[in-house]
Amino acid sequence: MTDSRVTMAIQTLMQVFHEYASKDEAHSETRDMNQFKLSKRELKELLQKELNFENVKDSDKVDELMKELDSNGDSQVDFQEFVIFVVSVACMTKFLGEKFGLKRGTS
Numbered sequence: 001m002t003d004s005r006v007t008m009a010i011q012t013l014m015q016v017f018h019e020y021a022s023k024d025e026a027h028s029e030t031r032d033m034n035q036f037k038l039s040k041r042e043l044k045e046l047l048q049k050e051l052n053f054e055n056v057k058d059s060d061k062v063d064e065l066m067k068e069l070d071s072n073g074d075s076q077v078d079f080q081e082f083v084i085f086v087v088s089v090a091c092m093t094k095f096l097g098e099k100f101g102l103k104r105g106t107s
């Protein structure tokens with residue numbers, strides 16, 4: 001039995017999140033996935049490599065986005081905050097594209 005496309009999309013989101021969120025904790029002995037969160041540096045890297053955000057070289061823009069995403073105020077982006085962001089991108093691609101320089105697809 002093959003996974004549904006939506007299930008695979010969710011798995012991909014989890015894999016991408018954990019890949020970037022674990023960068024700063026690479027040498028940590030703690031491997032509990034729930035403890036992984038995106039730091040500002042990790043968020044910036046994810047935005048550049050996985051979302052083609054052009055304006056993330058502008059540190060103020062990353063600060064601004066980090067504040068918007070960090071709903072619990074711990075200066076990190078956890079998986080829940082990340083998923084809300086991904087859904088926001090899906091719903092407001094045009095708005096975010098103008099604000100943060102999201103590249104248009106070429107298809």
Ligand SMILES: [Ca+2]
Pocket residue numbers: 069070071072073074075076077078081
């Ligand atoms: Ca947070």
